[in-house]
Amino acid sequence: MNTHPLAGAAARLKVDIEQKSFRSSNGGTIDVLHNLRFEVAQNEFACILGPSGCGKTTTLRILLGLERDYRGTIQLPGIAHARMGAVFQEPMLLPWRTVEQNVRLALPKDLRNTNLDSLFGQLGLSKMRAFYPAELSLGLARRAAIARALAIEPDILLLDEPFVSLDESTAQQLRHLLMSVWSERPTTALMVTHNLQEAIMLSDRIIVLSDRPAHVIGTFDIRLPRQYRNEQVKADLLRSFNEKFTAIRNVP
Numbered sequence: 516m517n518t519h520p521l522a523g524a525a526a527r528l529k530v531d532i533e534q535k536s537f538r539s540s541n542g543g544t545i546d547v548l549h550n551l552r553f554e555v556a557q558n559e560f561a562c563i564l565g566p567s568g569c570g571k572t573t574t575l576r577i578l579l580g581l582e583r584d585y586r587g588t589i590q591l592p593g594i595a596h597a598r599m600g601a602v603f604q605e606p607m608l609l610p611w612r613t614v615e616q617n618v619r620l621a622l623p624k625d626l627r628n629t630n631l632d633s634l635f636g637q638l639g640l641s642k643m644r645a646f647y648p649a650e651l652s653l654g655l656a657r658r659a660a661i662a663r664a665l666a667i668e669p670d671i672l673l674l675d676e677p678f679v680s681l682d683e684s685t686a687q688q689l690r691h692l693l694m695s696v697w698s699e700r701p702t703t704a705l706m707v708t709h710n711l712q713e714a715i716m717l718s719d720r721i722i723v724l725s726d727r728p729a730h731v732i733g734t735f736d737i738r739l740p741r742q743y744r745n746e747q748v749k750a751d752l753l754r755s756f757n758e759k760f761t762a763i764r765n766v767p
């Protein structure tokens with residue numbers, strides 16, 4: 516579990532990063548984020564969409580407190596310390612621990628004896644609790660990583676392309692599983708994705724970033740509840756998105 520001292524009383528996530536750059540190997544400067552400003556309301560599920568290399572992962576790393584060298588401010592949801600759940604492209608499970616042990620290790624003290632039956636059940640992991648990561652397919656390992664992030668009852672859930680490099684039917688199954696667990700206990704969520712269809716299926720709002728150095732070029736709000744987003748509705752949303760962001764040619 517990762518807690519972060521920048522939690523504020525307000526429940527929303529507020530990002531205001533004036534400047535984030537890296538030193539390149541040849542001694543130059545890579546400007547990654549410049550005046551990146553956005554907010555995510557309490558219990559909103561937002562997706563960040565943007566060109567490859569524009570700074571999406573860097574933004575999540577700043578929120579997680581893994582990158583501290585930047586100019587700007589962030590405010591995280593939560594009262595004193597934001598409880599942060601994170602899911603990365605790599606499941607990052609400890610290989611010498613079982614699925615259940617991996618999840619339990621992440622639990623804060625107040626949840627240490629929590630009953631995980633329902634969470635494992637919802638994610639289809641009931642029979643794999645005693646499995647070791649090497650015994651899991653990538654899809655199952657990702658489910659375990661999602662279980663670990665949600666088990667801590669996070670104030671904010673950060674997801675960095677959690678469905679990438681899965682076959683489409685496994686990815687779709689996982690998207691449905693994530694949504695069914697998240698809908699039961701909604702929390703403020705921010706997910707990085709390259710996949711516009713995925714963003715339209717999952718999110719309440721899509722935050723579209725420019726090329727590097729990244730700033731927000733616009734947001735796309737989807738107010739319609741997810742259960743009404745059938746294929747026709749999703750196609751309409753896709754069309755409206757493309758009309759609004761005609762400049763973005765490289766999103767699928």
Ligand SMILES: Nc1ncnc2c1ncn2[C@@H]1O[C@H](COP(=O)(O)OP(=O)(O)OP(=O)(O)O)[C@@H](O)[C@H]1O
Pocket residue numbers: 537538539545547565566567568569570571572573574727
């Ligand atoms: N530790 C680092 N040192 C130097 N440069 C870095 C470092 N981390 C990231 N970068 C550079 O910063 C830029 C943004 O990287 P980042 O991973 O945040 O982009 P991204 O939008 O998540 O990319 P992708 O869509 O390909 O996953 C890239 O040019 C990357 O090479």
